[in-house]
Amino acid sequence: MSVVHIDRDDTGTRIFLFGIQVFPHLRIVPDDTQFDFMRFRRVSFPMSAMLSIMAITLFFTHGLNFGIDFVGGTLMEVRSTTGPADLAKMRITLNGLGLGEVQLQQFGTDTDVLIRVAQQPGGEAAQQAAVTKVREALGNDVDYRRVEVVGPRVSTELLAYGTLGLVLAIVAILIYLWFRFEWQFALGAMIANVHDLVLTIGFMSITQIDFDLTSIAALLTILGYSLNDTVVIYDRIRENLRKYKRLSMPDLLNSSVNSTLSRSIITHVTVSLALLALLLFGGQAIHSFTATMMFGVVLVGTYTSVFIASPILIYLGVGTGRDSLTSES
Amino acid sequence: MFYSRLSAISILLTAFVVCAFAFPNFLPKETVQSWPSWAQRHIVLGLDLQGGSHILFEVDTDAVRKEKIASLQDDVRRVVRDNKLGSPFTVVIRGNSVEFRVGERVDPQFALSKLRELSQPLGGILSATGQRSIDVVDAGGGLIRLTVTEPAILERIRQAVDQSIEIIEKRVNAMGLVEPSIQRQGIDRILVQVPGLGNPQELIDTIGKTAKLTFRFVDNSMSPQQALETRPPAESEVLYGTKAEGGRPYLIEKRVIVAGEDLTDAQPGFDARTSQPIVNFKFNLSGARRFGTATVENVGREFAIVLDNEVISAPVIREPITQGQGQISGNFTVESANNLAILLRAGALPAKLTPIEQRVVGPGLGQDSITKGKLASYVGAAMVVIFMFATYGLFGLFANIAVAINVAMIFGVLSMLSATLTLPGIAGVVLTVGIAVDSNVLIYERIREERRGGRTTINAIDAGFNRALATILDSNITTFIAAAVLYFIGTGPVRGFAVTLGIGILTTVFTAFTLTRLIVAYWIKWRRPKVVPI
Numbered sequence: 001m002s003v004v005h006i007d008r009d010d011t012g013t014r015i016f017l018f019g020i021q022v023f024p025h026l027r028i029v030p031d032d033t034q035f036d037f038m039r040f041r042r043v044s045f046p047m048s049a050m051l052s053i054m055a056i057t058l059f060f061t062h063g064l065n066f067g068i069d070f071v072g073g074t075l076m077e078v079r080s081t082t083g084p085a086d087l088a089k090m091r092i093t094l095n096g097l098g099l100g101e102v103q104l105q106q107f108g109t110d111t112d113v114l115i116r117v118a119q120q121p122g123g124e125a126a127q128q129a130a131v132t133k134v135r136e137a138l139g140n141d142v143d144y145r146r147v148e149v150v151g152p153r154v155s156t157e158l159l160a161y162g163t164l165g166l167v168l169a170i171v172a173i174l175i176y177l178w179f180r181f182e183w184q185f186a187l188g189a190m191i192a193n194v195h196d197l198v199l200t201i202g203f204m205s206i207t208q209i210d211f212d213l214t215s216i217a218a219l220l221t222i223l224g225y226s227l228n229d230t231v232v233i234y235d236r237i238r239e240n241l242r243k244y245k246r247l248s249m250p251d252l253l254n255s256s257v258n259s260t261l262s263r264s265i266i267t268h269v270t271v272s273l274a275l276l277a278l279l280l281f282g283g284q285a286i287h288s289f290t291a292t293m294m295f296g297v298v299l300v301g302t303y304t305s306v307f308i309a310s311p312i313l314i315y316l317g318v319g320t321g322r323d324s325l326t327s328e329s
Numbered sequence: 330m331f332y333s334r335l336s337a338i339s340i341l342l343t344a345f346v347v348c349a350f351a352f353p354n355f356l357p358k359e360t361v362q363s364w365p366s367w368a369q370r371h372i373v374l375g376l377d378l379q380g381g382s383h384i385l386f387e388v389d390t391d392a393v394r395k396e397k398i399a400s401l402q403d404d405v406r407r408v409v410r411d412n413k414l415g416s417p418f419t420v421v422i423r424g425n426s427v428e429f430r431v432g433e434r435v436d437p438q439f440a441l442s443k444l445r446e447l448s449q450p451l452g453g454i455l456s457a458t459g460q461r462s463i464d465v466v467d468a469g470g471g472l473i474r475l476t477v478t479e480p481a482i483l484e485r486i487r488q489a490v491d492q493s494i495e496i497i498e499k500r501v502n503a504m505g506l507v508e509p510s511i512q513r514q515g516i517d518r519i520l521v522q523v524p525g526l527g528n529p530q531e532l533i534d535t536i537g538k539t540a541k542l543t544f545r546f547v548d549n550s551m552s553p554q555q556a557l558e559t560r561p562p563a564e565s566e567v568l569y570g571t572k573a574e575g576g577r578p579y580l581i582e583k584r585v586i587v588a589g590e591d592l593t594d595a596q597p598g599f600d601a602r603t604s605q606p607i608v609n610f611k612f613n614l615s616g617a618r619r620f621g622t623a624t625v626e627n628v629g630r631e632f633a634i635v636l637d638n639e640v641i642s643a644p645v646i647r648e649p650i651t652q653g654q655g656q657i658s659g660n661f662t663v664e665s666a667n668n669l670a671i672l673l674r675a676g677a678l679p680a681k682l683t684p685i686e687q688r689v690v691g692p693g694l695g696q697d698s699i700t701k702g703k704l705a706s707y708v709g710a711a712m713v714v715i716f717m718f719a720t721y722g723l724f725g726l727f728a729n730i731a732v733a734i735n736v737a738m739i740f741g742v743l744s745m746l747s748a749t750l751t752l753p754g755i756a757g758v759v760l761t762v763g764i765a766v767d768s769n770v771l772i773y774e775r776i777r778e779e780r781r782g783g784r785t786t787i788n789a790i791d792a793g794f795n796r797a798l799a800t801i802l803d804s805n806i807t808t809f810i811a812a813a814v815l816y817f818i819g820t821g822p823v824r825g826f827a828v829t830l831g832i833g834i835l836t837t838v839f840t841a842f843t844l845t846r847l848i849v850a851y852w853i854k855w856r857r858p859k860v861v862p863i
Contacts, residue, residue: 011860022719024722025720025721025722026716026719026720027720028720031777031781032781077694079693124387124683124684124685125683125684128684128687131530131687132530135528135530143691143693144527144528144689144691145690145691145693145694146689146690146694147687147689148689149684149686149687149688150686150687151685151686153387153685154385154685161818164818165814165815165817165818165819168814168818169810169811169814169815172810172814173807173810173811176806176807176810177807180803213819213820213822214753214822214823214826216815216818216819216823217753217815217819217823217827221760221808221811221815221830223811224807224808224809224810224812225764225808227804227807227808227811228767228804228805228807229804231800231803231807232771232800232803232804235799235800235804236800239796259778260774262774262777263767263770263771263774266720266770266774267764267766267767267770267771269716270713270716270717270762270763270764270767270770271763271764271767272763273709273712273713273716273763274709274710274712274713274759274760274762274763274764275709275760275763276709277705277706277708277759278705278756278759278760280705280708281701281704281705281708282701282702282705282752282756283697283698283701283702283705283752285377285694285698285701285752286752286753286756289756290756293760
């Protein structure tokens with residue numbers, strides 16, 4: 001295949017680059033693809049099962065890097081006003097305060113430091129006292145850019161609400177899908193998307209990315225968007241089930257996935273572009289949020305709707321009896 | 330495919346009006362000030378963007394509960410004494426109840442009926458339920474048990490929070506902070522948000538002080554050291570001085586001569602002779618009378634000024650103070666004298682407040698976040714717009730116009746609601762741009778499919794729109810459910826994300842169903858195309 005290829009006929013000129021049409025319109029996915037996606041289910045199902053087990057194992061062995069939202073404690077982002085921050089000196093100063101382990105970490109530039117003080121024994125008031133101590137110890141050498149103190153009661157509640165929120169969202173969406181489709185579709189979408197969440201949690205465990213309230217927001221958004229994708233394909237499957245009465249189920253699913261493939265890819269490119277901009281330019285404050293979302297929406301979401309959510313319908317008994325119809329004809 | 334003139338106009342008008350609400354955000358405050366209030370509404374920047382302090386306080390509900398039970402004990406003792414029902418000393422607190430043993434020669438039914446008079450029907454919204462404030466039961470064997478009901482305690486906590494909010498407002502306003510917001514959260518919590526405040530330590534100290542002020546006599550029957558080593562007399566207690574005062578112990582009578590409630594004013598000032606900072610105060614009539622009598626009878630004795638169980642100072646009474654005015658000195662700085670005056674003017678909190686969550690963003694980080702958020706939005710939007718144009722050409726341009734109007738409408742709705750924009754909220758807008766074009770992609774891909782299926786140009790476009798819309802609705806509702814859940818569980822910045830995401834979905838569905846279609850319809854009318862240019 002040549003690098004550049006020009007096609008001229010009576011409808012106009014078309015230019016291809018590496019086989020992809022770039023003029024007059026960018027066409028990432030050629031028209032009328034005929035990929036046999038369903039055949040991959042013998043690979044994708046065991047692979048997903050294995051990855052899910054790995055993610056769950058990681059969650060229990062490695063755990064998540066819970067931020068202060070969920071375990072309580074103090075987080076301070078400071079910027080040195082006297083040139084690059086002297087981490088070693090700050091570490092000695094802060095560890096001498098008797099506040100237990102104080103973690104310091106360079107944050108973005110060499111003047112910025114992130115300080116974490118573990119939750120103090122002695123209830124709510126002790127947390128506030130810890131901040132005062134740190135502020136006194138560091139004095140005016142630093143500029144306090146961010147200070148967050150979460151007491152034991154609030155952190156317990158936030159964790160409970162976060163978990164409850166995820167469960168509620170899953171149940172609410174399940175009910176909606178059940179209402180709009182047949183129950184097999186609702187169940188299939190749910191299995192696929194719980195699988196997304198499990199893999200994303202595995203990703204957060206491996207990378208030890210901060211797990212805080214914004215992570216819950218990221219997980220819920222991943223849930224929403226993965227479903228968005230799945231629903232688009234399911235809509236087409238439902239339409240085709242009515243239209244083609246004599247098509248075998250794997251063929252019908254393949255045709256549905258293929259005809260929505262171009263849309264899936266284009267949408268994922270636009271979402272990825274938006275997320276990429278946030279990841280590169282949005283700053284540290286939303287970095288873990290966008291990184292998680294990038295993984296969940298872009299990597300896992302697309303794969304799931306094509307390779308898990310669609311073929312699982314075969315196992316859930318959608319369109320059983322179709323194969324025999326095809327062999328008759 | 331085509332709209333009647335009326336529906337076309339109403340679609341455009343809706344979009345225009347919603348977008349117009351975003352307008353005040355771009356105007357200087359002075360210009361907007363003269364407008365009616367509904368037109369002035371604008372987006373509020375979250376504390377993570379403009380910098381400031383967010384502090385969540387919790388009311389000490391245990392103390393409220395205990396106080397309620399202690400006051401019940403006092404009431405029962407009074408009833409017992411007045412009606413000669415038995416010995417007031419048998420009235421004891423046991424757990425959450427007050428128990429009383431009826432005297433031997435008293436009819437238990439009579440005692441019961443007298444004590445039942447203490448129980449009031451609950452007022453307010455609870456009055457309809459017939460709930461009463463106290464349960465009075467005969468526990469048998471001459472024992473009567475009185476329990477404060479749970480609704481009565483909750484009602485008291487609610488009152489305590491209301492009072493606290495009022496007092497906090499006074500204190501915060503007196504501190505000269507700009508646009509503080511003080512709100513109740515849940516049953517027993519108060520959220521204080523102050524934009525622009527980078528170090529809330531002073532605020533926390535000021536709000537967290539109960540500020541219970543009492544004037545009491547110093548007990549000279551033994552020295553404080555002696556009292557510490559042995560036992561203080563029953564009617565006295567050992568209290569320590571404030572840090573500024575020296576922190577030494579005092580033996581102070583428990584009996585209160587005058588308390589903070591009797592103050593009508595407190596102002597910082599300077600002592601005429603020593604020019605030290607002091608606090609001048611005035612009593613109301615009854616306070617002035619009581620203080621006057623006490624000082625007349627006790628010239629030469631020391632009395633202590635006690636704030637939250639700390640002795641501020643213990644001056645000697647040189648002459649009777651009958652004018653109802655006086656001054657407190659206690660090695661104050663100008664600042665601490667001013668703070669004490671603020672606390673005294675605002676009054677005492679009904680219960681202790683503890684900060685349980687504190688989130689502070691400095692002005693530097695806030696500004697950085699705005700800059701970064703803007704940059705990310707521009708780059709993200711530009712990339713999506715270019716990609717859409719490259720993929721769909723003219724129709725990509727239509728999609729881009731729809732997305733631009735979509736974003737303007739998001740800001741319009743946010744302004745209408747006076748919603749708070751946070752950094753995750755900005756991320757929500759950027760994400761909406763990526764997602765909003767999805768509706769156009771769904772429509773366009775469907776059109777291409779329909780055309781390949783052999784339909785004529787206009788037929789294909791029409792079918793593309795009709796078939797894609799059901800899918801657009803289905804796929805957006807699932808995301809909307811996630812956003813709604815996030816709104817209810819989230820606080821602060823995360824809630825800001827849920828808000829923009831949710832509004833973004835609504836405006837996306839609106840533009841997909843109406844605007845894009847309208848633009849394409851007018852284009853078809855105008856150009857009468859032979860082929861679909863996508």
